[in-house]
Amino acid sequence: NGATISAANGTAAAPSFTFASDTNTGIYRITTDTLGLTTAGVERMRVSATGNVGIGTNNPTVPLEVNGAVKASTLTTSGVIAANGGLSSNGLTVIDAGGGWLRTYGSSGWYNGTHGGGWFMQDSTWIRAYNSKSVWTDQTIGAQTGLTIGYSGAGAPSGGAVIAGSVGIGTSSPSSALDVRGNIYGGFGAQSTSGTLDWNNTANARSGSTATLLLGSATNGPGSGYYFHPFNFEYSAKDGSGNVTQLAIPYGDTTSVDGGIYMRGRYGGTWSSWRKIISQGSNGNVGIGSNSPAYKLDVAGKMNAASSSGAGGYISTGNYGGTGNAAFFPEGLWSAGSTAWIYGTIYTNGTILDTSSKWSINPGGTVYFNTGGNVGIGTTSPGQRLEVAGNVKATAFISTSDARLKQNIRPIEGLEIVEKLNGVRYEWRSNGDSDFGMVAQEVEKVLPEAVVTDTATGLKSIKYSNLISPVIEAIKELFREILGHREKIRELQEENRDLRQRLERIERALQSSLPKTEQDAHSENKPSHDNQ
Numbered sequence: 001n002g003a004t005i006s007a008a009n010g011t012a013a014a015p016s017f018t019f020a021s022d023t024n025t026g027i028y029r030i031t032t033d034t035l036g037l038t039t040a041g042v043e044r045m046r047v048s049a050t051g052n053v054g055i056g057t058n059n060p061t062v063p064l065e066v067n068g069a070v071k072a073s074t075l076t077t078s079g080v081i082a083a084n085g086g087l088s089s090n091g092l093t094v095i096d097a098g099g100g101w102l103r104t105y106g107s108s109g110w111y112n113g114t115h116g117g118g119w120f121m122q123d124s125t126w127i128r129a130y131n132s133k134s135v136w137t138d139q140t141i142g143a144q145t146g147l148t149i150g151y152s153g154a155g156a157p158s159g160g161a162v163i164a165g166s167v168g169i170g171t172s173s174p175s176s177a178l179d180v181r182g183n184i185y186g187g188f189g190a191q192s193t194s195g196t197l198d199w200n201n202t203a204n205a206r207s208g209s210t211a212t213l214l215l216g217s218a219t220n221g222p223g224s225g226y227y228f229h230p231f232n233f234e235y236s237a238k239d240g241s242g243n244v245t246q247l248a249i250p251y252g253d254t255t256s257v258d259g260g261i262y263m264r265g266r267y268g269g270t271w272s273s274w275r276k277i278i279s280q281g282s283n284g285n286v287g288i289g290s291n292s293p294a295y296k297l298d299v300a301g302k303m304n305a306a307s308s309s310g311a312g313g314y315i316s317t318g319n320y321g322g323t324g325n326a327a328f329f330p331e332g333l334w335s336a337g338s339t340a341w342i343y344g345t346i347y348t349n350g351t352i353l354d355t356s357s358k359w360s361i362n363p364g365g366t367v368y369f370n371t372g373g374n375v376g377i378g379t380t381s382p383g384q385r386l387e388v389a390g391n392v393k394a395t396a397f398i399s400t401s402d403a404r405l406k407q408n409i410r411p412i413e414g415l416e417i418v419e420k421l422n423g424v425r426y427e428w429r430s431n432g433d434s435d436f437g438m439v440a441q442e443v444e445k446v447l448p449e450a451v452v453t454d455t456a457t458g459l460k461s462i463k464y465s466n467l468i469s470p471v472i473e474a475i476k477e478l479f480r481e482i483l484g485h486r487e488k489i490r491e492l493q494e495e496n497r498d499l500r501q502r503l504e505r506i507e508r509a510l511q512s513s514l515p516k517t518e519q520d521a522h523s524e525n526k527p528s529h530d531n532q
Contacts, residue, residue, distance in 0.1 A: 013041040193227070199248075200271065202232050202240040213251055216262075222248050222274040226256040243267050248274070260287070383454040399465055414473030420446045421467075438462060 010016030010028030015038050018026035024041035033049035045055045054060030056067030069088070093103050104110065109120025109130060117133035129135060149163045168174030170181035193213045199220040216224030228248040235243045248262040264274045277288065287293030288300065376382030378389030403409070421443060425436045440460035444451040450466045453459070 012036065012038040012043045199230060199246070202234070202244060202246075214248075216248065216259075220271070222262040222264075222276075224250075224259050224262075226259060227251040228262070381456065383456050384452075397465070412469050412473055414470055414475070414477045417446055417470040418474040437464075 007016040009030075010026075012028065013024055015024070015026030015028035015036075017028070018024070025039045026037075028036050028038060030036040030043075030046055035047045036043050037045040043058075045053060046058060046060070047053050048060055052060035052062060053064050054067075055065070057065055092105055095102055102110065104120070107120060107122040109118055111118035111120075111130060116131050118130040120128055120130050122128065135141075143161075148161070149165075166174035166177055166179060168179045168181075171179055196212070197214060197218045199214060199218060199222075213227040214221060214230050216222045216226060216228055222228070227250070229251050231247045231249060233245045233247075234240070244266040246264050246266070250256045250259050250261065260276050262274045263277045265272045285293035285296055285298060287298045374382035374384060375386045376389075377387070379387055421438060423436065423438060425434065427434050440451050440462050443462055444460065447466070447470070450463045452461045452463060454461070
């Protein structure tokens with residue numbers, strides 16, 4: 001009835017409100033608008049004037065502040081949880097004391113519930129992105145001892161980088177192990193002329209303080225008296241002990257450069273002799289196996305090429321048939337022999353050798369180009385631009401069909417044409433192989449545009465791709481008929497439903513006019529329409 005119970009402030013040892021058998025446990029007033037909860041004479045919790053609750057602290061600054069460990073099966077808050085002593089779960093530290101490390105255990109880690117990714121570890125070496133997520137930064141990624149990308153090995157590289165897959169610089173779709181779309185600046189090679197003056201010392205071909213220019217006359221060199229850049233291409237070992245291909249690339253003035261490039265190899269610990277592989281004179285001629293090239297490209301012993309006044313470039317195969325130099329002007333390559341050559345406009349001693357054909361690869365006609373420009377594969381008498389005597393395999397066959405190339409475009413018949421075409425099975429007379437398709441003479445009577453007749457042999461062929469048009473139209477006609485049938489079925493279903501409803505109304509009217517005993521008998525014998 002509005003009465004007030006008043007008590008002294010009390011203390012932690014003697015609270016204002018207590019229990020007869022436990023006088024040092026209860027509630028007391030600590031100061032103005034501040035309550036304390038005490039047990040065993042010790043303050044355990046207080047509620048401040050602002051409503052903040054403190055456990056283990058006399059100055060709570062948030063709605064619940066605990067100076068010590070907190071154990072809960074579920075902890076929910078819309079504000080901030082402050083844990084100066086750290087945070088643990090199931091006996092394991094999750095956040096270190098003092099706002100330190102965020103810890104996880106086993107193969108778990110940090111996870112973003114919104115985007116489905118995070119970080120975790122499942123061994124003592126690698127930090128992994130969870131759920132196959134990629135890593136992106138608009139700053140720099142640094143690695144002090146090594147960098148590994150796409151490599152699933154057990155250890156990281158030491159002082160280098162390991163990249164599994166292709167690397168693209170300037171492209172997001174590299175087509176090889178290293179694909180650079182742009183210029184590369186810098187280089188590698190010799191840094192002095194005072195290193196180990198022995199060509200067998202493979203360190204000379206590596207970057208570093210030992211790499212040096214070497215005189216060709218130095219120990220084990222190619223013999224020329226000017227400087228070279230030594231370069232090694234080493235197989236397998238990559239430490240100077242493996243099999244090596246070594247290049248000597250000239251360094252210096254025109255005289256040195258004109259001397260050409262030399263090459264040798266080391267296999268099983270044994271070096272081969274040096275060989276000159278290419279040289280270019282001051283006149284711009286290039287020689288392969290030649291120290292003094294006389295042509296724009298001069299290959300010692302087998303082939304040379306040069307310009308012929310007034311006739312453009314030509315290829316000379318040297319002595320042909322014992323009658324002198326044979327050459328051809330850029331229609332192909334003539335190579336004397338009994339099994340293979342390429343025809344062209346061929347000259348020997350200034351006289352046309354053969355004009356009967358354009359190109360042919362081997363006399364059997366494996367590939368043949370006739371004077372009309374037709375190409376035959378497996379036949380020497382192609383009647384079309386490309387004729388193949390055999391099967392052709394391709395990912396796609398493309399037909400020109402641009403509207404800008406056509407006129408008088410109009411619809412084509414569908415079922416009217418398809419119904420007149422016949423599919424048949426048969427065997428080829430040439431080899432007895434079974435096959436199926438159509439007969440060109442029958443198709444020609446229906447669609448003459450789909451049949452091609454070889455003017456030389458009279459044999460007929462079918463342009464099967466052209467038959468797609470009437471087939472498409474036939475399918476469309478059939479589809480329209482199906483749609484019409486669907487509509488008719490729907491109308492019949494509606495009529496059937498209306499008739500059933502009318503029948504049920506008539507039956508109910510008849511039943512209501514009968515005496516009750518007859519109504520009951522009629523109901524028992526009434527057939528159900530549910531399954532009709």
